[in-house]
Amino acid sequence: MTKQVSTAHLVAMMQDARIRTLELVDDLDSKQLMGPKLQTVNPLRWEIGHVAYFYEYFIARQLYGEESQLGDLADQLYDSIAVSHETRWDLPLLSIEETLKYMQDVMDRLIDRLGALSHENLASEQDSFIYQFGVFHEDMHTEAFLWARQTLAYPTPKLINAKEFLSVEKCGALDGLAEVCGGKFRVGAPANAPFLFDNEKFAHEVIVKPFKISRAPVTNIEFAA
Incomplete structure (x- = not known):
């Protein structure tokens, strides 16, 4: 609804x-x-x-x-x-x-x-x-x-x-990986959400294993290296 x-x-x-x-x-x-x-x-x-x-x-x-x-x-x-x-x-x-x-x-x-x-x-x-x-x-x-x-x-x-x-100080790429601990994660939208897409039906719990991810998106220079 x-x-x-x-x-x-x-x-x-x-x-x-x-x-x-x-x-x-x-x-x-x-x-x-x-x-x-x-x-x-x-x-x-x-x-x-x-x-x-x-x-x-x-x-x-x-x-x-x-x-x-x-x-x-x-x-x-x-x-x-x-x-x-x-x-x-x-x-x-x-x-x-x-x-x-x-x-x-x-x-x-x-x-x-x-x-x-x-x-x-x-x-x-x-x-x-x-x-x-x-x-x-x-x-x-x-x-x-x-x-x-x-x-x-x-x-x-x-x-x-x-x-x-524009006033934000420019900074370079962020090196290294961030560690994300595993655990239970709720994904999707609840049935009483004011708006939701079909592929968001419905909120449910998933278990995510620990993982590492780059601290920032890969830049073009990093990708080309």
Whole structure:
């Protein structure tokens, strides 16, 4: 059971995720938005459209029975199950301008569906779940955008909240291993969690053996050595 949240809260979540998405792609040119064909990343122009498609498919189409504003083209381009990874560079994709317009149009359409936007107006339990589901999916893709930028050696993006970390003293890699003692560990989400994914059902206890782990993520220099 998903905890009902306000319509204003859902819109704020959507807008926050969208700001981050746009920050990660706005500075890239047409060549960078496609990139080389690699198994580990998607062409970003395809991936941006897929984010919009996910919202439209699960909320507008599956939940409310509406048609895609792209018609049959939506499934042909952006269904990540049906469209194999290696073909995504060769598709007749929308231009980046058309893709961003599709993304904004879908968001506007879904916000309109929520009705009055206020912290007092609770969305239905169904909407509370599916809208957050869409937002968390977009959040996961912003991680993929960062991963792609790192993999393809694109410039460091300028993020709104990055200035919060500028005063942090720079430090190098942390050498050595940290020892983690074993024991009982509770994994998963409880049945009364305000939101949970299917693969988090439900909290249960596991036994973890003692292990060691690097004190920090491996750097590119360490990996190349």
